[in-house]
Amino acid sequence: xxxxxxxxxxxxxxxxxxxxxxxxxxxxxxxxxxxxxxxxxxxxxxxxxxxxxxxxxxxxxxxxxxxxxxxxxxxxxxxxxxxxxxxxxxxxxxxxxxxxxxxxxxxxxxxxxxxxxxxxxxxxxxxxxxxxxxxxxxxxxxxxxx
Numbered sequence: 001x002x003x004x005x006x007x008x009x010x011x012x013x014x015x016x017x018x019x020x021x022x023x024x025x026x027x028x029x030x031x032x033x034x035x036x037x038x039x040x041x042x043x044x045x046x047x048x049x050x051x052x053x054x055x056x057x058x059x060x061x062x063x064x065x066x067x068x069x070x071x072x073x074x075x076x077x078x079x080x081x082x083x084x085x086x087x088x089x090x091x092x093x094x095x096x097x098x099x100x101x102x103x104x105x106x107x108x109x110x111x112x113x114x115x116x117x118x119x120x121x122x123x124x125x126x127x128x129x130x131x132x133x134x135x136x137x138x139x140x141x142x143x144x145x146x
Contacts, residue, residue: 013108013109013112016108017104017108020104020108021037021101021104031075032075032077032101035068036068036071036072036075036077039054039058039068039069039072040072040077040078040094040098040102042054042057042058043072043078043092043094044094044098044102045145046145046146047145047146048081048091048092048093049091049092050089050090050091050092051065051066051069051090051092052065054069054092069092076095076097077094077095077097077098077101078092078093078094078095078098079092079093079095080092080093081093116128
């Protein structure tokens with residue numbers, strides 16, 4: 001039952017995102033491929049990774065990652081930011097153009113979280129928050145976020 005409930009919530013978030021992405025495609029030309037969209041999701045989640053960190057995470061070669069990143073830069077979705085500590089190193093930062101695109105998903109998350117706060121007591125909401133933190137930090141050790 002827990003598996004099904006969690007999967008249903010996760011699936012609804014994904015489907016809402018896909019539905020909104022497709023509806024925006026009708027209003028403007030789709031400029032991101034599916035693979036590029038996944039790349040952008042990873043870059044955003046890794047919080048300004050280097051190309052090597054991105055390549056390592058998605059388990060592709062550095063040249064292949066550089067090719068994908070350069071395509072995203074040309075399309076205006078990513079910018080390279082020079083590291084202030086190591087001038088030889090560059091970090092990948094999503095641009096406003098991508099963040100506007102991504103907000104399709106983030107806005108729905110905000111809507112659902114507002115509904116959670118209205119539906120459940122403060123204590124229940126805090127308990128849910130604690131459960132999710134435990135799942136993220138202790139029960140999903142394979143994925144480390146900054």
